[in-house]
Amino acid sequence: MSVDEIFQTMRDLVSEQFAMEPAEVTMDTSFEEDLGADSVDLVELVMAMEEEFDMGEANEDELAGLKTVGDAVNFVASKLK
Structure with missing residues (x-):
């Protein structure tokens, strides 16, 4: 899944x-x-996000840095590699 595809899905979740x-x-x-x-x-x-991207459970330390939609997209992209 590309970063752009992740963003499209994330945009739908956020909206x-x-x-x-x-x-x-x-x-x-x-x-x-x-x-x-x-x-x-x-x-x-x-x-x-965990359910939509089937990426397992994220820990609190990882989530503390998510301030923007872009942060969340990049986080998901790193989890899916």
Whole structure:
């Protein structure tokens, strides 16, 4: 799966969870600043990512660095290699 394909899927997950148009989601979209995500929102998103990409469970240390959609896309890409 390419980074672009991962982004397309991630954009759909984010837009669905945060009730926004997919076109509004970019690689630079910040979970906290742009989406107002709290820790519960992020846990739900990570669970959706784990299920959607079938990548197993991520640990908290790995997730601490996910600040933007781009961070999450790159994280998934590294997990799928």
